[in-house]
Amino acid sequence: MWQAAALDPRTKLFLVLIFSSLAVFIKNVYILLLLLFITLLTVKVIGGDITSIFRKLQRLITVFVAIIVIQSIFTAEGQVILQLVKIKLLTDVGLLRGVQTVLRFFIVIAAAAIMTTANPRDIIQGLIQWKIPYELAFMVTIAIRFLPLLQEEAKDTLTALQLRGVNLKKIPLFKRLKTYSYLLMPLLVSVLMKSRDLSVAMEMRAFRAFPHRTSLRELHFCQADYLVMAVGMVLFLLLLMISVKIN
Amino acid sequence: MISLQDVSFRYQRDKWLFKHLNLEIKQNLITFIVGPNGGGKTTLGKLMAGILKPQAGTVLVDGLNTKDVALAEIGARIGYLFQEPERQIFAASVRDEIAFALELRGISQEEINTKVDAVLKQFQLEQLANLSPIKLSRGEKQRLAIAAIMVNQPRFFILDEPTTGLDRERKGILSSVIEKLKDEGIGMVIISHDQYFVQRHAQQIITVAGGEIVDVASCST
Numbered sequence: 001m002w003q004a005a006a007l008d009p010r011t012k013l014f015l016v017l018i019f020s021s022l023a024v025f026i027k028n029v030y031i032l033l034l035l036l037f038i039t040l041l042t043v044k045v046i047g048g049d050i051t052s053i054f055r056k057l058q059r060l061i062t063v064f065v066a067i068i069v070i071q072s073i074f075t076a077e078g079q080v081i082l083q084l085v086k087i088k089l090l091t092d093v094g095l096l097r098g099v100q101t102v103l104r105f106f107i108v109i110a111a112a113a114i115m116t117t118a119n120p121r122d123i124i125q126g127l128i129q130w131k132i133p134y135e136l137a138f139m140v141t142i143a144i145r146f147l148p149l150l151q152e153e154a155k156d157t158l159t160a161l162q163l164r165g166v167n168l169k170k171i172p173l174f175k176r177l178k179t180y181s182y183l184l185m186p187l188l189v190s191v192l193m194k195s196r197d198l199s200v201a202m203e204m205r206a207f208r209a210f211p212h213r214t215s216l217r218e219l220h221f222c223q224a225d226y227l228v229m230a231v232g233m234v235l236f237l238l239l240l241m242i243s244v245k246i247n
Numbered sequence: 248m249i250s251l252q253d254v255s256f257r258y259q260r261d262k263w264l265f266k267h268l269n270l271e272i273k274q275n276l277i278t279f280i281v282g283p284n285g286g287g288k289t290t291l292g293k294l295m296a297g298i299l300k301p302q303a304g305t306v307l308v309d310g311l312n313t314k315d316v317a318l319a320e321i322g323a324r325i326g327y328l329f330q331e332p333e334r335q336i337f338a339a340s341v342r343d344e345i346a347f348a349l350e351l352r353g354i355s356q357e358e359i360n361t362k363v364d365a366v367l368k369q370f371q372l373e374q375l376a377n378l379s380p381i382k383l384s385r386g387e388k389q390r391l392a393i394a395a396i397m398v399n400q401p402r403f404f405i406l407d408e409p410t411t412g413l414d415r416e417r418k419g420i421l422s423s424v425i426e427k428l429k430d431e432g433i434g435m436v437i438i439s440h441d442q443y444f445v446q447r448h449a450q451q452i453i454t455v456a457g458g459e460i461v462d463v464a465s466c467s468t
Contacts, residue, residue, distance in 0.1 A: 153334060159298050159318060160335035163327045164348035165399055167319035171351060179351060182337040189381050190333060 007046065009118040009126040011225040015042060018232045019111035023104045026243045029096065032103040035239060039110045048113040056109060064105070068098030120145055125219050134213055146194065150187065157186045248274035248403055248434055249295045254304035256294060264290055264458040268304070274403065274434045277425065279445045281438075282455040288438045289330060291455055292405050295436060297321040326396035328406040332388040335395070341383070342367070342376045345395050362398050370394040371420065385412035393421070404428070404435040410444050422447060 019039045026032050044050055072094025073087065082090035115123070120141045127137035161183060162168070171179060249272040257263045264287050272278055272295065280288045293299040294306055297313030306313045308321055329335050338344040345366055349359045367373045370390045375383065380391060389412050396404070410418050418441075425435065425448055439445055445452065454462040 156329065156334045157337075160327075160329060161337065161348075162318035163296065163298070163322035163325070164335075164395070165319055165323040166348055166351050167317055169317070170319075175351060182347060185337050185339070186334055189336070193333070 007228060008219050008221055008225045009115075009122045010130060010219070011221070011228050012046065012114050012118050013123075013126065014229055015232050016111045016114050018236045019114075020108050022236060022239055023107035023111075025240060027100060028243055028246050029099055029103065031239060031243055031246070032100060032107065036103060036107050036110065038235070039107050043110055043113045046114055047117050049116070050113075053110050053113050057106060060105070064102045067101050067105075068095060071095075071098035071101060115144075121217075122219065125215060125217060128213075128215070129219055135208070142198070150191070153190055154183070154187055157183055160186075248272055248309065249436075250305075250307040251294065251301075252305045252307070254294065254301045254306060256290065256299065256301045258290075265294075265301075266458070268460065270453070270460065270463075272434070272436060273451075275432050276434055276450045277429055277448050278434075278436045278451040278453060279439055279449040280436060280453050280455055281440070281445060282461075286456040287458045288455050289407055292327075292407055292436060292438050296325050296327045296405050298327070322401075323399070324402055326399060326401040326404045328392055328396055328404070328409055330407045330411070332385070332392040335392050336380045336388060339379060340377055341372055341380055341391055344380055344391060345398050348395070348399060366394045366398045369397070369424065386414060386417055389413060390417060390420075393424075397424075402433060404433065405438075406435065407438045408440070409437060410439060410441045418444065 019035065019042075022035055023032070026035060040050060040053070043053065069089060072082075072090045075091055075094035075097055076088075078091035078093030078096075080088050080091050081095065082088075088094070118126075123144070124134075124137045124141045127140065128134055161179070166179065168176060168179060249270075251268050251270040254265055254268040254270075255263060256265045256268075280291060282288055290299065294301060294313075295308075297306065297308060297316070297318055300306075300314050308316075309324055311320070313321060336344055338347050342363060345363045346359050349362065367376055370393065372387075372391060372394060375387065375391075380388060383391060389409065393406070393409060409421060413421060422444070425437075428435065429448075437444075437448070449466050452462070452464045452466060453460055454464075
């Protein structure tokens, strides 16, 4: 039985590239909505966590609203929906552009969730087999692996600061900015210490001791990978053509 | 001081760590939480400090529900020491580290200097006052983190593994600080594996294993 989660990481990366590129090229809101639906469906079929995507998007709601308003303010065209004195807060064209931008964000975040179903070691291997230098592939994976850890540390640091009796909401703006600089300090230290420890550990395991590396595990495309990539390519061309025709 | 009433807590959706936990921590006692790794000691400490909020039940600190009050308000009552001291070191010098929270709270410079000098002396950090905390050893960072909490003069402490990385002499200093605080009527919850430290200071020992409180024992020190 074919399992979508077992797809080659390169296939998944290919899908992410297709969805993200389409999100940039397409302007029509309805096609963007269709693309978002297809992306979410793909994430679901591949075994990604759709609820976590919605949780991430929920946190960004204020940013999205701000994007729509800013787009409106800086878009002179269209009919005014909401106006404050002489400033156009919301126009129909601005609203449309804002919605386009927000949908693009949705699609890119949802597409990125496809990669969370891939094993980080397999991602490196996939990139290497795409002839990307091992050092670069390794750096990318380390960055992906350490991001959630840094997020957790940032949360702990903020907690530690508040437990010192510092209530960020009650501090005046100027002082609050200074307080954020205090938050950066432990994070920077932690990153530097982790990278130092990691580099020592890598040296101890003879990283780059020999010019050529061989891998015990090699990735091979299977029929399902070719099929998914072909379907992806057809979808890419189809949506792109429809989009060009409509515009 | 701290009261856990019918508290249930989980990290993962389908796996409860604590279920229907009831516990009272008195203000004037030194309570140790002991038990094997992964048993829930640190989680229990974080629930008591309001860092983690229970999914069911209530945690009261001085009668305040931790779900309803800002962490800063709990921080003014409880000093919490993390297992990793690096996560609670913020400033560019040892002196600033102890002083900055007081500055942000609008305390006068004169008072800050007096308090900081006293704490630096108490923890034998005077020689290191102008150094960057990054350059300190783990034991020194641990002392600095405790000193920075202590300068806030909270009425209760939760210390997660405070003796980790301390040599015998520094443990002795920490012991005398704990005794002094005890004499001042300041209570503490200490999470520790250090048997000697437990025996020396414990007035109450709570044993936690597998997400359950398996024993609560009173001791005379």
